[in-house]
Amino acid sequence: MNIVSGLHEYLGDDPEISNAASVRNVTIRDIRKPKPSKDMRLFDGSVAGVKALRIAILGTDCAIGKRTTATVLARALNAQGIKTVLVGTGQTGLMQGAKYGIAMDAIPPQFCCGELEGAIVAASEAEQPDIILIEGQGALSHPAFCTSAFILRGSQPDAVILQHAPKRAHRCDFPDMPMPSAASEIALIEAFADTKVIGITLNHEGMSEAEITATIAAQSLSLGLPVTDALARPAENLLAMVVAAYPKSTQRPDVAAR
Structure with missing residues (x-):
């Protein structure tokens, strides 16, 4: 074994x-x-030359379902003929088979952005995908983690999908630290990076079916964004979120050529 x-x-x-x-x-x-520091790369801006649409799946907390949502979305996009590669940023994603990626929290901070950039560039050059999804880690607003900041800097995403658990009262493992709202996290992300949040995905822990339906409607109305649940709702809803934001980038190649 x-x-x-x-x-x-x-x-x-x-x-x-x-x-x-x-x-x-x-x-x-x-x-x-990690590999030896002498073999690590610094950020050099080469990610700007990647033609694929880059979408980061971030969240309002750790252990909230970012990797799961990214996996469901990657499968849905590929099933529609939209070639998509998921770049892993944590040990579990790599263990589950992410072909490209790094265990970001094990890399010295000086090299985090460059190593992630290198993984994205490698995926772009080898796979020539239409879309690259970047697995999120932690949360930009969470003081215990700096990985979301490195992900935003290193991947320079065109867009972000935000994972949120409406019934989670406090940060995971931090009982005295209240959860942020989706609205506050969106504002922070869009202030920190030149990107935009194109949709919200729910972690339905502690929620009934009726609560999921009501929360999707309420959050969509208050935030002015599409909202879905990657597991409790059809994957087509998650796919539609990306298609609505980037209709040309998500056309089938044979349709786009007409």
């Missing part, structure tokens, strides 16, 4: 574990172990 580890502590560097693995011909892959 081989081992894929997402820990900050590297199993392959532990003498007892690595020796036991060697004896049993077991491969240990430490997903969060």
Whole structure:
């Protein structure tokens, strides 16, 4: 049995574990172990030359469903013939098979933007996609995380989809830290980066079916944006959110050529 580890502590560097693995011909892959600093890249602006539409899936908290929403959206876009690549930014996304990406919270801050930029440029050059989705981490407003800031800087996204849990009273693992509103997070994101939030996706934890329906309607009215739930509502609704914002970029190639 081989081992894929997402820990900050590297199993392959532990003498007892690595020796036991060697004896049993077991491969240990430490997903969060970064390459040497000498091999890392600084941000150089090359992401501006990427032709694909770039959309970051950010959130109002950690562990709120950003990766899940990004995965559902990538599948929906690809099913429509819109070639889409998901760039992972965390250990779980990489473990689940993201071909391009980095474990951002394991990289020295000086290189975070450049390493993410490099992953996006590599995905663009190798896959020639129509859309690149960037998995979010943490939240821009969350004082415990700086990863959202690096994602916005490194990916320079054309747009953002924001994941929010309306019934979550406080930040995950921070009982004395109230959750921000979707409106305040949108304002912060759009002030911090030259981008725009094109829609809201809900994490329906603690919500009944009726509450999901009512919240989608209320949030859409108050924010003036499309709102859906990637899991409790059809994936077509999530797809429509992108199509409404970028109709030309999301046309099938055969339709666009006519």
